[in-house]
Amino acid sequence: MVEVANAIRFLLNGEEITLTDVAPDLTLLDWLRLDRRLRGSKEGCAEGDCGACTVLVGRVMSDEIIYDAVTACIRFVGSLHGTHVVTIEHLRGENGNLHPVQQAMVDHHGSQCGFCTPGFVMSLYGLWMRDPQPSRRAIEKALQGNLCRCTGYAPIIRAGQAISTYGQPQGDPLWAERIAVRETLLRLNDGKRVEIGEGERKIFIPASLDDFAALYEQYPEARIVAGSTDVGLWVTKFMRRIGPVIFIGHLQELRRIAENASEVRFYAGVSYSEALPIIENSFPELAPLWNRFAGEQIRNMGTLGGNIANGSPIGDTPPPFIALGAKLSLRRGEHRREIKLEDYFLAYGKQDRQPGEFVESVTVPLLPQGELFATYKISKRREEDISALCGAFRLFVNDAGTVGMARIAFGGMAATPKRAKAVEAALVGKPWTMDTVEAALPAFAEDYQPITDMRASADYRLLAAQNLLKRFFLESQGEQVQVKREVA
Amino acid sequence: MNKRVDPINLAVLHTRTRHDSGPKHVTGTAEYIDDMAEPAGTMHAYLGLSTRAHAEILAMDFSAVRGAPGVIGVLTADDIPGENDVSPSHKHDEPIFAEGRVQFWGQPIFAVVAETRDAARRAAQLAKIEYRDLDWLPDVRAAQQAGGKLVTEPLKLERGDVAAGLASAPRRAKGAITIGGQDHFYLEGQIAYAVPGEDEDVTVYASTQHPSEVQLMVAQVLGIRHNAVTITLRRMGGGFGGKETQGNLFAAVAAIAAKKWNRACKIRPDRDDDMQATGKRHDFVVDYDVGYDETGKILAVDAVYGARGGFSSDLTGPVTDRALFHCDNAYWYPAVRARSEPLYTNTVSNTAFRGFGGPQGIMACERWIEDIAYALGKDPLDIRKANFYGVHENNVTPYHQTVGDNIVHRIVDELEASSDYQARRDAIIAFNRTSRVLKKGISLTPVKFGISFTATWYNQAGALVHVYKDGSIHLNHGGTEMGQGLNIKVAQVVADAFGVNLDTVKIMPTSTGKVPNTSATAASSGSDLNGMAAWDACEQIKSRLIAHAAQLYQSDEADCHWVQGGLQVGREFVAFAELVASAYLNRIQLSAAGFYKTPKIHWDRATGKGHPFYYFAYGASVSEVTIDTLTGEYTVDRVDILHDVGKSLNPAIDQGQIEGGFVQGMGWLTTEELVWDAKGQLRTHAPSTYKIPLASDVPPVFNVQIAEWSVNPEPTIGRSKAVGEPPFMLAISVVEALGMAVASVAEYRVAPQLDTPVTPERVLMGVERMKEARG
Incomplete structure (x- = not known):
């Protein structure tokens, strides 16, 4: 039996906080402004996009504390167990001067x-x-x-x-006090499972990954919340009641990244920020995408597992991961199964995930030597914008100059992230030339019938998708065809 | 009043003084309305909004709302003691709560008042409204096709014989440009907070640019007199015109609830509701017919400015007027006819936004300049220069005001040289010849912007200055601080007037109880008007102090001179605090109400003639861009700006207005797209879907220069010029540069004719048009 505690404990600026009665949907920003009357952090949008509520949240990572900028408006208080919340009010310089x-x-x-x-x-x-x-x-x-x-x-x-x-x-005071703060945080989070409230107000903070698996099997109706970059909006925008909730963002075992010679396994709780060094090293073609999606706060909060598990047709990780042949590991209790990532997305809002089952990890094969690979994100604003479309292209051209293998996947072009199988078929076996590319373009309309919405028209989506194949070809020939913002 | 202003010393004025609230901003201690300590028992109101674009309301059932936890009550039109109207144009066409029918998706129908904001917001979802849908008008073209019902009287400007000019012109540019709207996206949303007082009294803390109008509206909806209502604010978290009239409704709802239950009441919509329920910059469709000759000289302009007014008049009349006032930008038209169509549509009522129609007028004007240039195969800059207003001739505007202060030639010549425009343009044309996918463009566009409210009576201001016995100073003026640095500029004026340090002057919150009958802080006029009014108050106190000093030291008033720190009386120096203390003991009044009204201006709207602007502000910018012809994605690579602020009151603040105005203008013209769906609901109503510029959208090279040689020829405060709006339009060079890059696909033979905002999609579709034209 796991030991159970009945309080969420964390450090707010210099003060130890113990909360025994917390709604699962109470946001950090509301708590700061309404309960604590700390009104330096502002609400500008309540959806994590404007950053007026930015605070730092420190967590113990092995020997040190990592402070992440996060948006307090969509961070739940229940997710703060064992952390150090630093708000604008805590920023201080020497002798009362400005920092x-x-x-x-x-x-x-x-x-x-x-x-x-x-x-x-x-x-x-x-x-x-x-x-x-x-x-x-x-x-x-x-x-x-x-x-x-x-x-x-x-x-x-x-x-x-x-x-x-x-x-x-x-x-800086935060630097000077880091050793003492680390000790405090380790004391506040003593490794027990935390349970608070009843029914819809129930909060679980599992003690370990196994504890989480057991809890979720027992309470399949519970809502899993990791980074809350999506679920946060269900609360602030749609006023949905999300309890009971299992918070998993604190689970170190879910933040692991395991590499070997042929693949990288990202556990589901890895944030985009945590993944970046591995992406830059092992999947350098994805680094530009990584640096363009969301803002720093959301990259610090949002998780790879969440980006996949929620099944959004416009998530940016599924297209490249599908193109690379990623596999998803799903777990229910002690039972695990592995499926191809592309098979996980069944229809809009419908994924191959059973009650009590969760995404434990995604395993992404490294790009085999000699293959071509690129991912292109198209959005109205270049950075911190949701994709109008996002296309991933992977190709093998054999010694004879013909396409031996093609895997192409898009987001934003259908109700789910989806492969372009007709386009792939139109390329395979053909010489890798602009003529082949041109001949393959009509196949896009077989694969995709995109919609018109506030991000782009259907016509634009289809044309841009086709042109991205041309871009991929031209880049494979060494031509510089993307706009590049050059700053010091 | 209106005396010549040559400050007695220059210790603070014209220096790069920091924003007075800077240290409070960075520590989070600057107080916005939502940060104020609420009295016990404060209630929270939340609006219930229409989910139809145009419909009859058949029934409203609030039983579930009233039964929800924490709910105190529901307010509908029936609960308004006075008039159900907050129309700033006084056309009585803008109900607080819809009655009988709704006229746009997002229109307030009722408000829930509850113990907490969360309770009110949740309860508002529980109302059951039954509708019967009616036909509705989404936009300008639909409204025109349906007969063109107007929300207010149109304006016509006419000069010269347009018909003859067009008929005799060797060449014509005919077409239409669609210019998108823009959400203000002030970071602090709309908010008001009302505290009831005794009798009929109520105090409302409102995030507004126009406290006196909020006062009027609150009085009107409560059915009481203005003297029972006090409107107060310390600062706004951004305004940009979005809080000129759009705060009225929120203040009114808070005040109604506060008086009804005799408890304080706060109202703050969520960002999505704010964006759906409040007005925006007008989108326009401008139809034009321009005659010109082979050299590119314009002979006649005939244009109709259709604007999406929304469901009510609001400020659509004055906004469309200002579009017409800027149909010329910096160019002389031998003959011109410009007509406005302020159209009724079933969308939120559009409103003031930085530039107030001027940007749309200038955007359209630069479109036909561009059309002419591409038709003649010339650099658009040559066409611009060929058509600039003259200095001594060819200098009468379409509204018959003579441009007497024209410095556009010098601004443009200096910028052309400093930005190395010609060499860069040549290099870009060479680049485009060899680059298959990436194309570049460069453009230089000028701005001339008229300064003054075109509602002549608005050009007045008051201030109230107190000097206390210890020599400290209280500054009240009628302007409002929304971040633009108005307070620090006026404080600089006062500090210099008395020769004291800036920290002697305490800037007070704006209050209708201190300065009455104020104008909106708008039309870039804040420091022009309030700086002068404060100066006038200081001069009154100073003259009393001089009279006192002359008597005290038995000297002549003529021998008294203000110097830094106090008064020189003959050979004696009296420190300011000492002089004030002595004046108090001698019963000298140490408080004064100052006043200012802008001279020279007059305007007859019926005839379209007059002198509506006191002076003009000028500027120019050069933008360079790169586009990707496969996707339409682009980068703005370099921007150079030279802008005229007269003799700057505060170059640091003015530079901030120029940089900020440019980037905000660039957002309007590039990524900020308002999209309504087929049912009339705005789908871009939060930052996740509505994309204002980011730090990474700032051009990597961004050279911003103030034209330091410029001095306002009119005796404005410190000979400065208004700066809030004019730089906004500098961003038009980004559109024209994108246009050049697009046009390169067809060898610059076809005008690019990009509508705005120029999203990547519009660039790609423009490229496709060029490919077709190229064949």
Whole structure:
């Protein structure tokens, strides 16, 4: 029997918090603003897109604490067990002066109306602690999840580049106190399962991956919440009651990444941010995609398992993973089964997942030597936007110059992420030439009948998808055909 | 009043002074309305919105709403003690709660008042409304085809013989441009918070650019007089025009509830409801017929400006007027006829937004400049230069005002040189010749923007300055702070007027109880008007202090001079605090109400003639882009700006307005797309679907220069010029640069004619059109 505790415990700024009565859908932002009356964090959108509510959440990772910028508006209080929540109110400089991040923002005129500013300060703070002298590109990336409507960002970027002239992370209180904070967090999370509330208000925080599997088998009606980047909106936008909830974001076993010579296994709780170094190393063709989807806060929260498990037709990981031949490991209690990722998506909103069963990991084969592979994301705004379409192309051209194998998959073109089997068939066995590409284009209309919505028209989706095959061909010939934003 | 302003010292004015709230912004201690401590018993209201574009309301059942946990009550039109109307044009066409029928998807029908916001919001979902659908008009073209019902009187500007000009023109540019709307996306959404007082009194904390109008509306809906209503705000979290009239409804609902239950009441919609229920920038369809000659000189312009007004008049009249006032941008038309069509549609009532119709007018104008250039095979910049207003001739606008301060030639020449425009354009044309997929474009576009409210009576302002016995100063003015730095600019004026340090001047929240009958903080006029009014108040106090000092030291008033820190009286120096203390003991009044009204302006809308603008602000920008002709994706690679703010009151603040205005304008013209579905529901109603620019959309090279040589020829405060709106339109060069890149596909022989916003989809479809034209 697992031991059960009945309180969620975490550190808020400098104060230990113990909560024994928490609604599973209580957001961190509402709790901060309404219960704690800490009103520096603002609500701009309540869907994790504007960043005005950005706070840092620290968690123990082996010997250290990792502080992630997250959007408090869609982070649930129930997911905070054993963490250190740092809000704008905790940011302090020496002798009561402004913190270096704050002083840089003031001196560079980085605020106008000021409403988004606490969120920008927190995002820049998170960046400066891990990268004190960031490049402009690093600043832009750290700020992808922060919207400002007044300044045009230019002064904020200038402030970001200047922070280290005001102080170094080693002088920061959070850095100085990290050892003591780590000990506190380890004490607050003593490894027991936490259970709070009853019925719809029930919260489970499993003690381990096995405990989670057992719990979910026992309570298949429960809602699994990992990063809450999707479920958070069910609450803030649709006012759905989500309880009972099993929070799993804290499970280290689900955040593992296992590599061998032929494949990489990502456990379902790995965040996009955690996956990035492996992606850059093992799937470099996916790095540009990784750096463009969502904002930093969402990449810190959202998980690979969530992106797949929710079955969205516009999730960005399924197309490339399908093209690479990924396999999904599903688990119910102690029973595991493995399926091809492409077989998981049955229809819109319908996946091959049984009650009590969850996505435990996704295993992605490395690209075999000599194969061509690329993934292209098309969106109205270049960064932090949901794809209008996202296409992944994988091809093997044999020594004779003919296409030996083709795997193409798209998101945004059908009700599920889907392979372009007619296009593949039109390519295989043909010489890899522009003529072959041109001849294969009509097959797109066999594979896909996309819809018109606020992101793009059906005509555009189809034409752009066809043209992406041309891009793939041209790039395979060494031609530079993508626009590239060049910053220092 | 209106005396010449030459500040007595320049310690603070014209310097790069930081925003007064900067330290509070960065620490999260700057207080917005939702951050204020609420009194015990504060209620929360939430709106129930229409789910039909146009329908009769057959029945409303609120039983489930009233029975929901925490609900205190429901407000409908029947609960409004006064008039069910918040129409800022006083046409009484904008109900708070729909009565009998709904006219757009998202129209408020009722409000739930509950103990918590969450309870109110959940309960609002439980109402059962029965509708009978009616025919509805989604947009400009549909409204025109249905006969063109207008929400307000149209305007016509006419000068010269247009028919003859067109008939005799060797060449014609005829077409239409569709210009998309824009959501304000202020980061702080609409919010109001009402606290009831004794008798009929109510105080409303409202996030508004126009406190006096909110005061009027609250009085009107409660059926009480203005003197019972006080509107107060410290700051807004962004406005951009979206809080000029759109806050009225929220303040009214909070006030009704507060008086009905005698408890404080707050109302704050979720972002999705905010975006669906409040107005936006008008989208336009401009039909044009332009005659020109072989050199590209325009001979006559005939254009009709159809605007999606929405279901009510709101500010659609003045917005479409301002579009017409900018149908010329910086160009002289020998003959011109411009007509507005402020059209009724079953969509949210469109409203003020930075530029106020001016951007749409200028966008359309630059379209036909571009048409002419491509038809003649010339650089569009040459066409622009050929048509600029002259300095001494060819300088009468379509509204018959003479352009007397034209500096567009110098601005454009300097920018053309500093941005290395010609060499870069040559290099781009060479690049496009060899690059198969990627194409580049470059464009230089100018801006001339008229400054003053075209509603002449709006061009007035008040201020109230108190000097306390210890020498500290209280500054109240009628303007509102939405981030633009108005407060710091006016504080700089006051500090310089008295020769004191900036920290001596405390900037107070805006309140209708301090300064009455104010105009909206809008039309870029904030510092022009309020800076002058504050200056006037200071001058009154100063003249009393001088009279006192002259008497005290038995000196002549003529021998008294303000210097930094105090008053020089002959050979004696009196520190400011000392002088004030002595004046108090001698019963000198240390408080003054200042006033200002803009001189010279007049406007007769019926004849379309007058002098509506006190002066013009100028600017120009060069944008360079790269497009991908396979997908339509693009990057804005470099932008150079030279902009005129007169003699800047605060170059740091002004630079922020230029940079921020440009990026916001670029958003309007590129990624910010408003999409309604077939049922009339706005589908882009949150940042997940409505895409404003990001930090990574800022051009990698972004050179912003203020034209430091410029001085306002009119005696404005410190000889500065308004800066809020004009830079917004600098972003039009991005559209034209994208157009050039698209046009390169057909060797620049066909005008690209991109509608806005120029999304990647529009670029790709433009490329496809070029491929067809190329054959």
